[in-house]
Amino acid sequence: STELSVFETNIRFVGGLLAAYALSGDKMFKEKALSVADKLLPAFNTPTGIPYAMINIKTGSTRNWGWASGGSSILSELGSMHLEWDYLSNVTGNGVFAEKVYKIRNFMNEIEKPMGLYPNYINPKTGKWGQHHTAIGALGDSFYEYLLKMWIQSGKTDPVSRKMYDDAVDAIEKNLIKTSPGGLKYIAEYKSGRLEQKLDHLGCFSGGMFALGSQGSSNPQKYVQLGADIAHTCHESYDRSATKLGPEAFRFDDASEAKAVRQNEKYYILRPEVLETHFYMWRFTREQKYRDWAWEAVQALEKHCRTDGGYTGIRDVYQENPQQDDVQQSFFLAETLKYLYLIFSDDSLLPLDKWVFNTEAHPFPINYVFKSNGVPVTVPVSAPVPVAVQAS
Ligand code: DMJ
Numbered sequence: 250s251t252e253l254s255v256f257e258t259n260i261r262f263v264g265g266l267l268a269a270y271a272l273s274g275d276k277m278f279k280e281k282a283l284s285v286a287d288k289l290l291p292a293f294n295t296p297t298g299i300p301y302a303m304i305n306i307k308t309g310s311t312r313n314w315g316w317a318s319g320g321s322s323i324l325s326e327l328g329s330m331h332l333e334w335d336y337l338s339n340v341t342g343n344g345v346f347a348e349k350v351y352k353i354r355n356f357m358n359e360i361e362k363p364m365g366l367y368p369n370y371i372n373p374k375t376g377k378w379g380q381h382h383t384a385i386g387a388l389g390d391s392f393y394e395y396l397l398k399m400w401i402q403s404g405k406t407d408p409v410s411r412k413m414y415d416d417a418v419d420a421i422e423k424n425l426i427k428t429s430p431g432g433l434k435y436i437a438e439y440k441s442g443r444l445e446q447k448l449d450h451l452g453c454f455s456g457g458m459f460a461l462g463s464q465g466s467s468n469p470q471k472y473v474q475l476g477a478d479i480a481h482t483c484h485e486s487y488d489r490s491a492t493k494l495g496p497e498a499f500r501f502d503d504a505s506e507a508k509a510v511r512q513n514e515k516y517y518i519l520r521p522e523v524l525e526t527h528f529y530m531w532r533f534t535r536e537q538k539y540r541d542w543a544w545e546a547v548q549a550l551e552k553h554c555r556t557d558g559g560y561t562g563i564r565d566v567y568q569e570n571p572q573q574d575d576v577q578q579s580f581f582l583a584e585t586l587k588y589l590y591l592i593f594s595d596d597s598l599l600p601l602d603k604w605v606f607n608t609e610a611h612p613f614p615i616n617y618v619f620k621s622n623g624v625p626v627t628v629p630v631s632a633p634v635p636v637a638v639q640a641s
Contacts, residue, residue, distance in 0.1 A: 300327055358409060
C-alpha cells in the first residue's frame, strides 16, 4: 500500500529488468518488467497524458509532489519513460505503453516554449507550465537525454525527437551556456527572469550527451568540444576539493569557481554523472586524460567511500577526513561502477552503435524495430534478438 515514484520505478526497475531481458533473452525478465510497468499505468490518466509523479500501487491513486510548483509534474520525470515503454511495447506486443509515451512526446513538442526553453514544471491537468525554472541539472536533466536517445533508439530514423533535441540545445546555448572569468564553461539555471550561476553534479551528465549528440548534428566538432568543455569544468569541481570528489552543486561567483558555496551543496552521494561524461568523452576522443580523471575518482572512492559493508556517500567533499553518510545508493552499482568499468574496457563491450543506455545506465538495443514518425505500434513487428555481451 505504499506510494512509488513513477519515474524512479521506471528507470531503475522497469529499465533494469528490460536490460536484463535484452542481454539474456530470458522471458522471465520481460514478464516482470511488464507487471511492474502495468502497475504504473493509472498515473497516466490525465487530460494531457502527462503522468503524475507518484502512485499508490494498491489503490491506484496518484498525486504530484507537494513542493512542485502549482501541482505540476516534473520535466525530467515525465520525460524519462520513453526508452523503456517503447521497448516494452515492442517486446510484449502490448502497444499501450508506447501509446502513452508518444502522447507525452507529442504534447511536449507542440506546446509553446518560453524562449525555446522547457521549464521544469508542467501541470498535467491544464497542460500549462508552472514556475519558469529551467535547468540541465536537477528536475530537467534526463528529459533532454531522452530526446536524443529516442532518436538513437530508433536507429537515428525518428526526425521528431532529433529536432526536439536540436531545438532544445539551441535554446540552452543561446540562453544558459556561460564561460566563467577563469575560462570554465558551464550551464547556468534560469529562474523566473534571472540566471543562477550554478551547475549541479547531476547536470554534468550533459558533457557526454553533447558528445553523443554530435553524431547527426550540423556541427559534430562543435558538440564534441562542448562535451569536452563541460567534462573539464566538472573535473575541476572534483579537483578543487580536498577529497578529489565533486560536490552536489557548484557555483561560479566572483569569489570562487566550480566550488560549492552553501554547506548543503557540499556532499557527494556516489553519483555517476561526471564519470558518465568521461566515459562518452573517452569513447569519442580517445584522449588519455579521461581515463586518468576516472582513475583519480576510483582512488578517491577507495579512500573516502569504501567501508567494510560497501560504499558510502560523504557529507563534505572539502574536508580531508569527511564524515560518511552510511548510504550506498543503487545508482552506484547501476551507473557509477558500470561507467568506470566501461571506461577501462574495450569499445566492443556495449558498443554505442548497438546499445543505448537509459538514464540509470541500463543498456537497451538500438533499432530493434522501426516506428515511423511517432505513430505508436500496437503489434511487435519483430522480436529483438537478444545479444550476449562478450566481456573483454
Ligand atoms: C540516477 O538515478 C539517474 O541518472 C537519474 O537520471 C538522475 N540521477 C541519478 C544518479 O545521480
